[in-house]
Amino acid sequence: MAGGLAALLDDVATLTRAAAASIDDIGAAAAKASAKAAGVVVDDTAVTPQYVRGLAAEREVPIVVRIAKGSLRNKLLFILPAIMLLSQFAGGLLTPLLMVGACYLCYEGAEKVWEKVSGHSHGHGSDDGELKDEDTIVKGAVRTDFILSAEIMVISLNEVDQEPFVARLATLIVVAIGITVLVYGVVAGIVKMDDAGLRLSQQKSGGVAAFGRGLVKGMPRLLTALTVIGTAAMLWVGGHILLVGTDELGWHAPYEIVHHLEEPAHDATGAFGGVVGWLVNTFASAIIGLVVGAVLVMIVTLVLRLRKKKQPAHH
Numbered sequence: 001m002a003g004g005l006a007a008l009l010d011d012v013a014t015l016t017r018a019a020a021a022s023i024d025d026i027g028a029a030a031a032k033a034s035a036k037a038a039g040v041v042v043d044d045t046a047v048t049p050q051y052v053r054g055l056a057a058e059r060e061v062p063i064v065v066r067i068a069k070g071s072l073r074n075k076l077l078f079i080l081p082a083i084m085l086l087s088q089f090a091g092g093l094l095t096p097l098l099m100v101g102a103c104y105l106c107y108e109g110a111e112k113v114w115e116k117v118s119g120h121s122h123g124h125g126s127d128d129g130e131l132k133d134e135d136t137i138v139k140g141a142v143r144t145d146f147i148l149s150a151e152i153m154v155i156s157l158n159e160v161d162q163e164p165f166v167a168r169l170a171t172l173i174v175v176a177i178g179i180t181v182l183v184y185g186v187v188a189g190i191v192k193m194d195d196a197g198l199r200l201s202q203q204k205s206g207g208v209a210a211f212g213r214g215l216v217k218g219m220p221r222l223l224t225a226l227t228v229i230g231t232a233a234m235l236w237v238g239g240h241i242l243l244v245g246t247d248e249l250g251w252h253a254p255y256e257i258v259h260h261l262e263e264p265a266h267d268a269t270g271a272f273g274g275v276v277g278w279l280v281n282t283f284a285s286a287i288i289g290l291v292v293g294a295v296l297v298m299i300v301t302l303v304l305r306l307r308k309k310k311q312p313a314h315h
Contacts, residue, residue, distance in 0.1 A: 041152065041179055041182070041183060045183050045186050045187060045190075045226060045230070048064070048067060048141060048145075048183070048184070048187045049187055049190050049191050049223060051063070051067065051137050051140065051141045052064065052137070052191050055134075055137075057192075057195050059134065060188075060191045060192065061188050061191070061192065063134060063137060063138060064184055064187050064188045064191060065184070065188075066134075066138045067138055067141045067142060067145065067184065068180055068181075068183075068184035070138060070141070070142035070145065071142065071145045071149055071180050071183075071184065072176065072177070072180045074142065074145055074146045074149045074150075075149050075152075075153060075176035075180065076173070076176055078146075079146075079149055079150050079153045080153065080169075080172055080173070080176065083153055083154055083157050083172075084157075084165075084168065084169060084172070087157055087161055087168065088165060091161065094154070094157070094158060094161060095158075095245050095248050095249060096245075096249075097154060098154050098155065098158055098241055098245060099241060099242055099245040099246075101150065101151040101154055101155070101241070102237070102238040102239075102241035102242050102245070102289075103238070103242070103292060103293075103296060104147065104151065104238075105151065105234045105235070105237055105238030105241075105289070105293075106234070106235060106238035106239065106242070106289040106290070106292040106293035106296065107293050107296040107297060107300070108234055108293070109231050109232075109234035109235040109238060109289060109290070109293050110235070110289075110290055110292075110293025110294045110296065110297050111293070111297050112227070112231045112234075113231060113235075113290065113293075114294075114297055149176075152175070152179060153172060153175070153176065155237070155241070156171070156172060156175045157172060160172075190219070190222065190223070193215055193218075193219050193222070194215065194216050194219045196212070196215060197211075197212040197213065197214070197215025197216035197218075197219070198212065198216055199212065200212025200215065201213045201215075201216065232286065234289070235285075235286045235289035235290050235293065236282050236285050236286040236289060237285075237289075238289040238292070238293070239284075239285035239286055239287065239288035239289030239290070239292065240281070240282075240285035240289075242288060242289070242292060243255055243258060243284075243285055243288055254288070258280075258281060258284045258285070261280055261284060262277045262280045262281050262284075263277075265277055265279075265280045
């Protein structure tokens with residue numbers, strides 16, 4: 001009896017270790033997959049605060065929470081089942097689908113660059129002076145999030161597409177929940193940063209008050225920095241996906257050119273070779289992303305102008 005109990009406990013311990021190892025593997029895979037989607041994550045973080053500008057301070061966090069719930073529904077109820085079916089039964093479509101998403105990233109990045117250069121900004125929020133109700137704000141934000149979430153999930157899936165079905169599913173669930181909590185947790189912190197700074201600025205302690213004033217002044221700079229980093233990351237990630245995707249689909253020239261540029265930089269810089277090689281690859285990918293995005297911006301602009309010309313004039 002004692003021997004049987006010992007054997008049972010040993011089996012339980014073995015299964016526990018195996019489960020713990022699986023959890024570690026899923027966590028590592030989720031971290032790796034999430035890192036590849038960094039460009040979209042930063043852009044998502046930069047975009048969302050614009051939706052709560054102008055709202056009463058006490059409504060900002062509740063609106064962010066509602067948008068976060070919508071984002072999680074996007075990922076778990078709509079995007080996840082679709083891409084899991086795709087990876088299981090039509091895996092060959094994953095690379096082309098990823099490249100389509102990469103083109104969207106390149107377009108978004110190039111459009112932001114063009115808006116900065118030209119001084120014309122379309123923005124994601126409502127800057128037309130109209131007062132929108134909360135439901136309209138949330139619906140608009142969740143619609144925008146759907147596109148960004150889809151790209152995050154597809155990029156993440158591409159990193160674990162060789163894993164068994166259950167491991168892929170578990171990893172993507174972790175990615176969906178983890179990134180949603182991270183993005184909207186940061187967003188909630190950003191939108192309340194100026195309120196916290198305002199309270200601190202009214203304290204009697206000079207150092208605390210100065211810190212509070214710094215928070216208030218720093219928020220616009222933080223949003224600007226997030227936008228710049230997000231734009232650069234979108235161009236880099238989008239360009240790199242296109243670079244690798246074209247190589248996988250049989251057009252090897254672009255990838256080989258970048259690889260040949262990367263090798264001399266890697267070899268010539270000694271201990272920093274890995275970092276310098278990565279920077280060369282990243283810069284080349286960003287240039288590719290900018291070029292592809294610029295072409296797409298021109299095409300979309302031309303199509304919109306033609307459509308506008310065909311519309312009958314209203315008297």
